[in-house]
Amino acid sequence: MQHKHSKDGSRPDDPAMAEIHSQLATQENVLCVLTVDLNPQLRFAPGLLVLTQQRLLAKNEQGDWSSWPIRDAAGVALPGLALHHFDHAGVGTLELLDGASAPTQRLASWRFTLGANVQALRLLRLFAQQQAPVRASAPDDDELPLCPECDLPLPPDSDECPACAHQVHTPPSTWVLLRLWRFAKPYRFQLLTGFLLTLASTAATLVPPYLTIPLMDEVLIPFQNGQQIDPAKVGLILGALLGAAVLGWALNWARTYLLALVSERIGADLRTATFEHLLDLSLDYFGGKRTGDLMSRIGSESDRICVFLSLHALDFATDVLMIGMTAVILFSINPWLALVTLLPLPFIGWMIHIVRDKLRTGFEKIDRVWSDVTSVLADTIPGIRVVKAFAQEKREAQRFRVANQLNLAVNDKLNKTWSLFTPTVSLLTEIGLLVVWAFGIWLMSKQQITVGVLTAFIAYIGRFYGRLDSMSRIVSVTQKAASGAKRIFDILDHVSNVPEPAQPVKIGNLKGGIEMKGLGFRYGNRSVIRGLDLQIHPGEMIGLVGHSGSGKSTLVNLLCRFYDVSDGAIVVDGTDIRRFAVADYRRHIGLVLQEPFLFFGTIAENIAYGKPGATRAEIVAAARAAHAHEFILRLPQAYDSLVGERGQGLSGGERQRISIARALLIDPRILILDEATSSVDTETEKEIQKALDNLVQGRTTIAIAHRLSTLRKADRLVVMDRGQVVEVGPHDELMAKQGHYWRLYEAQLRQVDTEGDDTGAADSQIASAAAQLAHTAQHAPQQAGSV
Amino acid sequence: MTDFNSTPGPDFRLARLASGHLQFTGLDGEVHEGVTPVRAFPLAAPDEGISLVSTDGHELAWIAQLQDLPAAQRALLQEELALRDFVPEIRRLKSVSSFGTPSQWAVETDRGETTFILKGEEDIRRLGHGALLIAGSEGVQYSIADMAALDRGSRRLLERFL
Numbered sequence: 001m002q003h004k005h006s007k008d009g010s011r012p013d014d015p016a017m018a019e020i021h022s023q024l025a026t027q028e029n030v031l032c033v034l035t036v037d038l039n040p041q042l043r044f045a046p047g048l049l050v051l052t053q054q055r056l057l058a059k060n061e062q063g064d065w066s067s068w069p070i071r072d073a074a075g076v077a078l079p080g081l082a083l084h085h086f087d088h089a090g091v092g093t094l095e096l097l098d099g100a101s102a103p104t105q106r107l108a109s110w111r112f113t114l115g116a117n118v119q120a121l122r123l124l125r126l127f128a129q130q131q132a133p134v135r136a137s138a139p140d141d142d143e144l145p146l147c148p149e150c151d152l153p154l155p156p157d158s159d160e161c162p163a164c165a166h167q168v169h170t171p172p173s174t175w176v177l178l179r180l181w182r183f184a185k186p187y188r189f190q191l192l193t194g195f196l197l198t199l200a201s202t203a204a205t206l207v208p209p210y211l212t213i214p215l216m217d218e219v220l221i222p223f224q225n226g227q228q229i230d231p232a233k234v235g236l237i238l239g240a241l242l243g244a245a246v247l248g249w250a251l252n253w254a255r256t257y258l259l260a261l262v263s264e265r266i267g268a269d270l271r272t273a274t275f276e277h278l279l280d281l282s283l284d285y286f287g288g289k290r291t292g293d294l295m296s297r298i299g300s301e302s303d304r305i306c307v308f309l310s311l312h313a314l315d316f317a318t319d320v321l322m323i324g325m326t327a328v329i330l331f332s333i334n335p336w337l338a339l340v341t342l343l344p345l346p347f348i349g350w351m352i353h354i355v356r357d358k359l360r361t362g363f364e365k366i367d368r369v370w371s372d373v374t375s376v377l378a379d380t381i382p383g384i385r386v387v388k389a390f391a392q393e394k395r396e397a398q399r400f401r402v403a404n405q406l407n408l409a410v411n412d413k414l415n416k417t418w419s420l421f422t423p424t425v426s427l428l429t430e431i432g433l434l435v436v437w438a439f440g441i442w443l444m445s446k447q448q449i450t451v452g453v454l455t456a457f458i459a460y461i462g463r464f465y466g467r468l469d470s471m472s473r474i475v476s477v478t479q480k481a482a483s484g485a486k487r488i489f490d491i492l493d494h495v496s497n498v499p500e501p502a503q504p505v506k507i508g509n510l511k512g513g514i515e516m517k518g519l520g521f522r523y524g525n526r527s528v529i530r531g532l533d534l535q536i537h538p539g540e541m542i543g544l545v546g547h548s549g550s551g552k553s554t555l556v557n558l559l560c561r562f563y564d565v566s567d568g569a570i571v572v573d574g575t576d577i578r579r580f581a582v583a584d585y586r587r588h589i590g591l592v593l594q595e596p597f598l599f600f601g602t603i604a605e606n607i608a609y610g611k612p613g614a615t616r617a618e619i620v621a622a623a624r625a626a627h628a629h630e631f632i633l634r635l636p637q638a639y640d641s642l643v644g645e646r647g648q649g650l651s652g653g654e655r656q657r658i659s660i661a662r663a664l665l666i667d668p669r670i671l672i673l674d675e676a677t678s679s680v681d682t683e684t685e686k687e688i689q690k691a692l693d694n695l696v697q698g699r700t701t702i703a704i705a706h707r708l709s710t711l712r713k714a715d716r717l718v719v720m721d722r723g724q725v726v727e728v729g730p731h732d733e734l735m736a737k738q739g740h741y742w743r744l745y746e747a748q749l750r751q752v753d754t755e756g757d758d759t760g761a762a763d764s765q766i767a768s769a770a771a772q773l774a775h776t777a778q779h780a781p782q783q784a785g786s787v
Numbered sequence: 788m789t790d791f792n793s794t795p796g797p798d799f800r801l802a803r804l805a806s807g808h809l810q811f812t813g814l815d816g817e818v819h820e821g822v823t824p825v826r827a828f829p830l831a832a833p834d835e836g837i838s839l840v841s842t843d844g845h846e847l848a849w850i851a852q853l854q855d856l857p858a859a860q861r862a863l864l865q866e867e868l869a870l871r872d873f874v875p876e877i878r879r880l881k882s883v884s885s886f887g888t889p890s891q892w893a894v895e896t897d898r899g900e901t902t903f904i905l906k907g908e909e910d911i912r913r914l915g916h917g918a919l920l921i922a923g924s925e926g927v928q929y930s931i932a933d934m935a936a937l938d939r940g941s942r943r944l945l946e947r948f949l
Contacts, residue, residue: 042869114925
């Protein structure tokens with residue numbers, strides 16, 4: 001992507017630009033052009049908004065221009081004029097307000113879908129610059145190369161804008177199955193051998209019907225006419241028949257075995273590639289997909305493709321060969337009879353084509369419905385405690401039944417077409433045979449052919465139509481495999497929202513200084529973080545506080561690069577984190593979560609998860625530092641004890657300490673504690689706190705906690721509210737300020753006084769909700785009794 | 788605590804300011820500028836449960852039924868809500884760039900013609916009774932009131948994604 005310095009972002013030869021220029025006075029320059037795509041009534045209609053040094057011009061959908069001066073005749077910016085921007089439900093709005101007169105007046109407003117949002121923000125910024133005193137007209141703006149798309153400064157040694165690079169939407173091509181070639185290519189020599197074997201074995205199977213001609217004409221018919229049978233001739237023919245059969249068998253075995261091996265390998269490669277790609281995708285992909293669906297894609301779909309390649313595709317290739325060779329043989333014996341024999345073929349081909357479309361969409365639908373069925377399982381089984389606790393077994397069963405019913409209905413609909421298909425092909429076969437018989441008898445009566453030729457034709461055509469029948473089956477299996485392949489390539493084609501940079505910056509020694517500049521993040525159309533600026537020094541401990549939903553966890557997710565920011569940038573040690581290789585960057589981040597996840601394996605393996613080459617001594621040292629060593633030794637197999645997927649058999653605090661040891665072992669420069677102690681009791685918290693104190697030393701730490709008491713050691717506290725930083729400073733300073741933090745702290749203190757336990761703001765909300773629940777529960781029996 | 792059956796008499800006043808914002812005046816005389824009405828159930832019951840939220844995100848009033856409001860206030864609210872209810876209803880699918888996703892859709896809506904990108908099949912949400920809600924990549928939601936009511940060509944295109 002090359003960057004242009006032209007401020008309006010479009011080429012001068014553009015007719016739209018020419019029209020804009022016709023509106024301008026001399027000496028008036030365009031600063032920014034915004035194409036809006038909605039009119040005030042929120043209908044899709046094109047419009048333009050143009051900012052110059054003197055005016056704001058707008059063109060509506062009828063092509064009429066209107067303008068508002070932003071400076072007076074003397075060139076001084078009009079006071080009170082302001083441009084407001086906000087967005088909701090995917091619609092952005094710019095409002096021009098005049099605050100000079102007593103009540104603020106709205107002069108005009110424009111609306112657009114969020115595709116134009118970046119440009120709108122640029123217009124907003126340039127407008128503000130125009131309004132500001134002249135001396136502040138940002139001289140650095142011309143020096144820093146800016147991305148032409150989004151107006152962010154480009155990294156000093158690169159033309160690629162980190163923010164725009166990932167907004168690529170290229171739809172995949174439709175011919176999916178051919179794309180499997182990428183996986184078949186490493187096995188092309190085996191595939192070629194397999195093909196040659198197929199050719200040979202098909203030829204071998206075509207020999208026997210041909211031998212019926214001499215058997216009829218030279219042995220059986222003469223015998224019927226009173227001649228003797230020649231044993232030598234009969235022996236020769238029967239021997240040839242046996243030989244052809246044995247040869248066919250051997251060749252068939254060889255190619256089936258070879259191709260089955262190859263297709264199994266292709267299937268395995270496909271599975272591995274898909275899973276590896278899946279792991280590279282960003283978290284929001286997993287948020288949007290259901291586990292059951294992804295599991296079925298990688299598991300059964302790849303298996304289906306494998307079966308298709310090893311069985312059906314192979315059979316189909318053989319069939320095509322067989323038909324081709326048979327046709328050649330038939331024509332060489334008798335062209336006329338051959339013609340009549342092959343006549344129904346185009347008709348059947350046409351029929352197959354008609355049904356194909358119906359079946360393909362049908363099978364795609366079945367797949368989707370099928371993953372709905374598995375999704376119900378994937379939802380219910382992990383949540384079984386909740387299901388049982390609320391006694392909703394019947395409801396879940398009903399949900400499954402509905403999904404299954406839908407599956408049934410879709411299948412029924414498809415089967416209507418499908419079931420008609422095979423019998424029709426059979427019927428056509430019978431009719432074809434009939435035609436051959438009739439035409440053959442007529443030809444024989446004209447002395448054109450012998451009995452032997454007719455029998456050979458009937459023998460060939462029996463196989464021939466038999467193959468057509470099985471070929472018609474290929475339609476459905478190909479479609480099934482194609483839809484499976486499409487669903488797999490959907491994963492493979494998905495570009496990670498957290499893209500790897502083309503030329504990653506190597507991370508040497510990370511100091512851990514973090515700077516967040518104008519950070520914005522949007523989840524779907526909801527903006528979670530906006531305009532956030534924060535600077536964190538290397539080795540500093542920051543406590544993030546705020547109500548739940550204030551954007552703390554999102555900020556942490558952005559810092560870990562689980563998602564990429566929508567606006568602005570996160571800069572670590574002077575480099576935008578989008579310019580580091582993702583894995584390289586994350587290696588320097590230690591993350592301790594509220595719900596520690598332990599993988600199936602031993603405790604030692606779980607501690608060494610982030611550093612598989614760790615020595616036993618390192619593992620033990622990390623466990624000691626995390627205050628986990630002693631309880632681990634109390635387990636029957638100590639460090640070799642197995643823990644399950646949710647760490648059954650270990651308490652919450654114990655699991656948490658294992659995960660702290662895990663973070664300690666990789667020795668990260670940046671440490672993130674996301675509610676590390678909120679799921680455990682106060683006593684355990686003290687244990688964990690001791691472990692954490694070891695962990696925090698000398699690292700840049702960002703800790704989120706509900707209980708403000710856990711953040712006592714933080715150098716600075718950052719208070720967030722609805723996606724923005726509202727206060728920053730040490731505890732004492734913020735207390736003295738009596739602002740947001742003070743209110744949060746006081747609220748918690750009150751909780752401590754009344755309940756003797758330190759619960760956070762959100763905890764208190766939960767507590768009051770729980771109290772209300774208890775209240776309703778007391779009344780419930782009375783109500784139930786009165787019914 | 789919360790009374791779930793509170794009758795929403797006119798215990799507040801709404802007015803539109805010259806700035807285009809809504810002004811809310813509570814019973815206690817407290818004035819809030821720039822309040823936004825938010826539907827609690829935009830899909831299931833749009834006219835039931837509307838919350839008036841202040842600029843700092845706190846609920847000022849709860850309207851159980853839009854119908855219960857005096858006409859003038861209701862008109863004001865509906866006017867404001869109309870701007871927030873931007874969910875173009877798809878009348879016809881003109882074309883889709885591919886049956887795999889991401890796929891660019893060209894559609895005719897009740898608000899004019901447009902195109903959007905469907906990022907994945909899971910962005911199509913079924914609402915029951917043949918109604919669909921489709922999330923475009925730019926955050927705009929598109930609705931289809933009744934799949935069966937679409938024309939044949941549109942239905943055929945749509946079916947490939949369902």
